[in-house]
Amino acid sequence: MNASTQKNINGSIAGGAKPWVSQDQEPFIRINNLTKKFGDFTAVDNVSLDIYREELFCLLGGSGCGKSTLLRMLAGFEAPTSGTIMIDGQDMANVAPFDRPTNMMFQSYALFPHMSVEKNVAYGLLRDGMRKREAFEQVGEMLKLVQLQDFAKRKPDQLSGGQRQRVALARSLIKKPKLLLLDEPLGALDKKLREETQFELINIQESLGVTFIVVTHDQEEAMTLSTRIGVMNEGEIIQVGEPREIYEFPQSKFVADFIGSVNIFEGRVSDDATDYVRIKSSEADCEIHISHGVSCSENQKLWFAIRPEKLEVTHKKPRGKFNWVCGLVDEIAYQGNLSVYRIKLTSGKIIRVTKSNRLRHNEDEITWDDKVYVSWEDAAGVVLTQ
């Protein structure tokens, strides 16, 4: 595959190398047993994380999960209660924010309202003692990169939301930090603009070779942008992995449910062999057959999770013995490119099935109150033990 297209799709490190897999590379950022408490409240709970050079790492989680606090500790605005942060081999414990090799792009953009675009962007360079003329030359180039060269003299309140976002990006990149921290960088943009900007952000990141850590609550954004995602909940990192890994192989019900939508059946192991497992679930009124081994004990309670797009819905009864259920169509949401069906199973459980609308007109169209069969492949779902 052409490396550059792969980059654009997955945002992965140039050449497709995955240092977190090969493990022959030193991590660029090492976070070790990091904890932050505000009084009795633990915002970040014993987090350990390695991030590699030129990664675009997303911290994903709901509000109050601790992702922003983690970011602020990296920037130096919050002192850890315990644990260490190393950036490029240097311990950050006694380094003040203005001496760190990091820069931050704020959720509110935090553009200085009394300074022009140009002066905002130059601020960091001038604080490092750079000559004015040299600084403003660099600012000019940077503004060109973010396509704002015509707006240099404007004040922030004379710019649109998208323009302000780019000024904030330019200002945080101008010092060529080793690490750029982005707090909800696209959160304030509307949907269309956000999608365009996502790719722009990836391009800029790759052309400058800066390591990015992005905090977001938007899973689509995290999937599009990142080389790897760290899913956070209640101050802990629950799972770290590439977007595909997180989506296809969630390790817990929380991650499966948080990323995308999912149908979960609770059940118990009924047949445990080395190369397959069968699960009996009262919610599914059929036996679930999985074509690979799962490490679990006989009769253990576990969950079978399957994504709505991996389910097939038909009027015809499937032939096999396992992996199909039947129910009545309860609700249909037509969304243009696909339709979402809510199907009520005989057990009373409601599941979601999505089907892409490939045909304009379908003879055998599924409609309200139809009796339908829902089936899936042997390896389409995952078994979760927590």
Next chain:
Amino acid sequence: MKKSLSFASVATFLGFVFLYAPIVSLIIFSFNKSKLVTVWAGFSTKWYVKLFQDPQILAAAWVSLKVAFISASLAIVLGTLAAYVLVRFRRFVGKNLLSGMISAPLVMPDVIIGLSLLLLFISMKSFFGWPAERGMVTIIIAHTTFCMAYVAVVVQSRLSNMDQSLEEAALDLGAKPVRVFFDITLPVIAPALVSGWLLSFTLSLDDLVIASFVTGPGATTLPIVIFSKVRLGVSPDINALATIIILVVAAGVLIAATKMKPKKGH
């Protein structure tokens, strides 16, 4: 809805008449020829001439202006510090006490503040021998104390509306804390500082009660002179003085308000 609004609009109109009629009458009768303030006898500017020939009033005005200038400037520094501490520092011993002490002077009756400060100055004199004599210095201390409360209120609301990540962004871009304060915090809260200073200046210029308590033989402020004259009845040169003060203040406030408007976007 319509009905209640129209009642409210009539009431508002009458309210404004009530607020401004006395001021307008002051101004009109300052140009009255007659000494009887309330009977119109033709246009004249003689009371202005008389005002500017009254050495007592001129001296008192000069004292008041000096006191107001120095107190307002001190109050800006102290009030801004207090506001900054209360808004920006998460928790510290005595935070409640400080916030109580800073807001109490706003409502405390003047007679209490005046009496208590005077008694303090007297006790201080008998303990440390300072202040040896009461006068401008003691008035300035008193005025600074109650003006800083007003400054703190104005600056506090501006600071808490200010996005704190502005300061963090500057820190993040390599500015040291003191630099951040002067580069970012001060310019952003500047409008509040201007209005806080103006407010303190006029409050100090206006104060009769506290100054009467804490002053000494050397310092007579303008309100003290005005009060002693007014107590004996109306006198048209006071109208002239009032007109000058009102016009100067109104002009100052209007200029400040229009200048600050474009920055209000945040």
Next chain:
Amino acid sequence: MSDISGHNFHTTFYHWLKRRGRTLVISVPFWWLIVFFLAPFLVVLKISFAEAIIAQPPYSQLLTFAEDGVVQLKLFISNYGYLLDDSLYISAYWSSIKIAFVSTLITLLVAYPMAYYIARSPSHRRNILLMLIVLPFWTSFLLRVYAWIGILKTNGIINNVLMWLGIIDEPFVMLQTNFAVYVGIVYTYLPFMVLPLFTNLVKLDESLLEASSDLGAGSLTTFLKITLPLSIPGIIAGSMLVFIPVVGEFVIPALLGGPSTLMIGQVLWNEFFSNRDWPVASAVAIVMLVLLVVPIMLLRNAQNASNEEGA
């Protein structure tokens, strides 16, 4: 500690500032207020227990050294007893509170429709109206009270106009009455009432009123059931901002009031300047403070409540 690199000075300074600088920055306004705001009250409290003597300063010392070196503490509670004995003081307190209460009520009635109207105005007009409310507050308080003398006195503007119109033959006596005092108080304290009411009313979500009228309530019902209850914090804040200083008001009764007007601020002033009885003046001040504790608490609660709402 390991040496990090060249930026050590500023990093150390930063951490020093975070620890020590904080204390430094806090302590400047803190100690100023302790010395010049809180300590004076303790001095007043102390002197209120002293005995008036003809001396400089004119009060006795509480602590005296007796001949055998024993420290003697003499407290004269007689100053407070004096306040109870002489009906002048009790009636002055009572009449101050009465005048403050009534004028607060009138101010509220005048201010509420104004604040309501301003809060419901389109924003460009709103700013102008607000400015007009605040503007008089910036001009001399003393002179604005003085202006009322010219309006209210026997041959003043009102009487002249009414007689000229033939409505009355004899001038009304308005100056040097409690009526004039009420006018003066409502007039000078009106902005203090309008502003907190406005801040409260402007936050009121218009859709609540629409919802109420959508559900069938008339405008009066909507006002009584929705607007008024929601504006109670503003009413309390505004009322206390008027009530508390008015209790101790001196200038307005001194200029507009007459011999029958009795307010405690004036009594304190006379006790201090005319009678030179400092201990009694101090006792008067202490009792006034005690009376104001409850309203001040009410004010603080109302302000805290509205702050939390805003956050």
